Amino acid sequence: MKNADNQINENKATVLTPDELLAHWQGHRALTRRVIEIFPEDKFFNYNIGGMRTFAEMTMELIGIAAPGMKEIVVGNTEKLREDFDHGGKKSAILKLWDQSTEDINNYWKQLEAKDFSKQIKLFGEYEGTVISSILYFIDNEIHHRGQGYVYLRSLNIEPPFFWER
């Protein structure tokens, strides 16, 4: 039989804390950064399979979603989704944007409270969901495209980083 104390402990028990979710996401982002780094510069910008986008294009989608998405969740202003950034054909330009995003995500995250995760939002003026469903989408979408990057690398005879290394 449960007593009142147990009841409270169960109510407070959480599947995942905000800090754990951030660490999980940033762990994935660190792995994606290693995948970007391992791509030969020309293949990053020019190579694809089956008419799909280059890994550079997929990466720019991820950059366009992550920090701007978090900004919108925290600050509330809606901007259009942007998937193209100046890079001059240099991976270093993309990696700089990536690292800036890492910092920005951490900073916006600090402004998020546990109770915010269930709020309804319409991200980039288009995508309806809760804060948590949106953030899970950011992470899932990154894993999805990074998995595609792994196939590009393998088809180029390049060994991708271990999936479980974060």
Next chain:
Amino acid sequence: MKNADNQINENKATVLTPDELLAHWQGHRALTRRVIEIFPEDKFFNYNIGGMRTFAEMTMELIGIAAPGMKEIVVGNTEKLREDFDHGGKKSAILKLWDQSTEDINNYWKQLEAKDFSKQIKLFGEYEGTVISSILYFIDNEIHHRGQGYVYLRSLNIEPPFFWER
């Protein structure tokens, strides 16, 4: 200023409930099932890119992880990870295993309490982590391999299902 009531509400606020996490996972599993369905039977078992595994082999890894992993989390007995199942070259055999896993996951999930998610485990006698980190790994690993299946399909000129349809 926060009063005692607000404090309690914040403590109870959770990023994600167990039910939401299950729905999230099963949503992904429903999408992966559609990817299996859309593969031509011969390509499912024989096609690969860059020396990678076939999508059938990746799928069997997912089947070997999901329900057996949940069983171990809930029941506690450790079995070795199994990644090969009898299929006789038939997708229907794999889909049957998939659907049985769907039911099994739901049944094991009912035996899981919120406070269990932070428990330390050593899954399949090999992989150390918490219950939540293990379940997130199951989901992430599925998204990763399914993303690779998307490249296989695109390279075969087959349109995969929309990623956001669950």
